[in-house]
Amino acid sequence: MSKIKHHLTEPLLMGYAAGTLPEAxxxxxxxxxxxxxxxxxxxxxxxxIGGEVMVSSDPVEVAEASLAATLALIDQGFADQDRPVRKSVGSIIPQPLQDYVDGDIDSLKWRKIGGGVSQLVLDTSADATVRLLRIPGGTAVPDHGHNGTELTLVLQGAFVDEQDRFGAGDVEVANEELHHTPVAEQGADCICLAATDAPLRFNGIVPRIAQRFIGI
Amino acid sequence: ADLAAKRMAWVAQVIAVRDGKDRAAFAELFGYFAPRVKSFLMKSGASPDLAEECTQEVMATLWNKAHMFDPTKASVSTWIFTIARNRKIDMLRKQRRPEPEELPWGPEAEPDQVDAMGLQQETEQLGRALATLPVEQRKLIERAYFGDLSHSEIAAETGLPLGTIKSRIRLALDRLRHAMK
Ligand SMILES: [Zn+2]
Ligand SMILES: [Zn+2]
Structure with a gap:
C-alpha cells in the first residue's frame, strides 16, 4: 500500500475500540x-485502554451457578458465530468490506445517481449510512456541506477538494464546518467508501431534488 | 518484572485452556474476569440478567477461541475486552461488527516469550497510568468506553463545555498512550 497521509481521528479510533460508533x-x-x-x-x-478500563471497574457478583452454566455452554458446543474468512488478495476491496458486498468492483450492482457517478448502498444499521461511490476521472461531486460527520475512504484513484488530495487509503473526515466539492482525479475511476450520520447539504437545486431519490 | 507476574499467570492460564482444555485454569480466569465483564456490560446498559447471560457467552467464547490468542499481540485483559465488546455490540445493539483484515502470519510459529513479557509489562504500566489519572479525566475515559453517551450528551449532563470534555479526554489519552511506550 502506498503511503497514507490522511488517517482516522482519535475519537473515531476510540469509538471503534469502545464499540460506540454506528455500524456504517x-x-x-x-x-x-x-x-x-x-x-x-x-x-x-x-x-x-478498554481492557484496563474493564478490569479496573468494580466487579459485579455473578450468579452462583455461573461457572457451571458456562462450562455447560462449552460442553454443548456453544460457538460465537465465526465469520467466513475471505481472502482479499488481488482485490481493492479489503475483507471487512467484502463481508458487505457481493463480488468485485466490476461485478457489483452499481446504480447510477447522475453526473456519471454510481453508488452502492451497503446494508447496515439505520443510525448512519455507508455507500460505495464510483466517480469517473475528472468528474465532480456536487458541492455540499454536512449536517453531521462524513467519512470518505478512497479505495482506488484519488479525489481533490478544498482541503487536500486524497489517494488510495486516505480518509477524509468532514463535519459541519466543512463545505467542499470533491473532484475525481483524471485517470482511473475514483472508488471510495463514504459514510454519513446525517444528510448532506447540497447547494444546487438539481442535486437537492436528486437527493430525495438517492438518499445521500 | 513481578509487576507483570499476574498478567503472565493469565497468559499461562489461557494457554492451559488452549492446549490442555484445563478447567481449573479456566475457573481461575472466570473468577477474575467474569465479574468485571459483567460490570462492563451493566455499565454499558445491559440489565443484570442480560449481562449475566452475555458474560457466560463471553467466557465460553474465550474457551472456544483460546487457539487464536497470541500473547505477543494482546494481553489477556485486552483480548477479553475485545470479546466482551463484540458481544455487547451483537446483543445490545443488534449490529454486525466489521473487523479489520487479519495480518498474514509471520514466519514465527511459536510466540516469543520476551515479546509476550514486554507486552504484559506495557499493559501493566497502562493499568497503573489509568489508576493515577486525575479523577475527572478517568471518569470521562470510563464513560467513553462504557456508555453510548456522545460527547455532547456528556456535556449536557455534566454542564461542562464540549471543548473542556474533548480536551480532558485528549489529555488523558495522551498520558495513557505515553505509558505504553
Ligand atoms: Zn491510518
Ligand atoms: Zn462531503
Missing part, C-alpha cells in the same frame, strides 16, 4: 485499518 462508521474504520499499519497499531492501544 465501523465499516469505514475497519476497512481503513485493513489498509493502514499506523492506525492498526493505534487501535491496539485503544483496545488495551
Amino acid at each position: 462508521f465501523n465499516v469505514v474504520v475497519a476497512t481503513h485499518i485493513s489498509m493502514c499499519d499506523d492506525c492498526r497499531a493505534a487501535l491496539a492501544e485503544y483496545d488495551a
Whole structure:
C-alpha cells in the first residue's frame, strides 16, 4: 500500500475500540485499518485502554451457578458465530468490506445517481449510512456541506477538494464546518467508501431534488 | 518484572485452556474476569440478567477461541475486552461488527516469550497510568468506553463545555498512550 497521509481521528479510533460508533462508521474504520499499519497499531492501544478500563471497574457478583452454566455452554458446543474468512488478495476491496458486498468492483450492482457517478448502498444499521461511490476521472461531486460527520475512504484513484488530495487509503473526515466539492482525479475511476450520520447539504437545486431519490 | 507476574499467570492460564482444555485454569480466569465483564456490560446498559447471560457467552467464547490468542499481540485483559465488546455490540445493539483484515502470519510459529513479557509489562504500566489519572479525566475515559453517551450528551449532563470534555479526554489519552511506550 502506498503511503497514507490522511488517517482516522482519535475519537473515531476510540469509538471503534469502545464499540460506540454506528455500524456504517465501523465499516469505514475497519476497512481503513485493513489498509493502514499506523492506525492498526493505534487501535491496539485503544483496545488495551478498554481492557484496563474493564478490569479496573468494580466487579459485579455473578450468579452462583455461573461457572457451571458456562462450562455447560462449552460442553454443548456453544460457538460465537465465526465469520467466513475471505481472502482479499488481488482485490481493492479489503475483507471487512467484502463481508458487505457481493463480488468485485466490476461485478457489483452499481446504480447510477447522475453526473456519471454510481453508488452502492451497503446494508447496515439505520443510525448512519455507508455507500460505495464510483466517480469517473475528472468528474465532480456536487458541492455540499454536512449536517453531521462524513467519512470518505478512497479505495482506488484519488479525489481533490478544498482541503487536500486524497489517494488510495486516505480518509477524509468532514463535519459541519466543512463545505467542499470533491473532484475525481483524471485517470482511473475514483472508488471510495463514504459514510454519513446525517444528510448532506447540497447547494444546487438539481442535486437537492436528486437527493430525495438517492438518499445521500 | 513481578509487576507483570499476574498478567503472565493469565497468559499461562489461557494457554492451559488452549492446549490442555484445563478447567481449573479456566475457573481461575472466570473468577477474575467474569465479574468485571459483567460490570462492563451493566455499565454499558445491559440489565443484570442480560449481562449475566452475555458474560457466560463471553467466557465460553474465550474457551472456544483460546487457539487464536497470541500473547505477543494482546494481553489477556485486552483480548477479553475485545470479546466482551463484540458481544455487547451483537446483543445490545443488534449490529454486525466489521473487523479489520487479519495480518498474514509471520514466519514465527511459536510466540516469543520476551515479546509476550514486554507486552504484559506495557499493559501493566497502562493499568497503573489509568489508576493515577486525575479523577475527572478517568471518569470521562470510563464513560467513553462504557456508555453510548456522545460527547455532547456528556456535556449536557455534566454542564461542562464540549471543548473542556474533548480536551480532558485528549489529555488523558495522551498520558495513557505515553505509558505504553
Ligand atoms: Zn491510518
Ligand atoms: Zn462531503
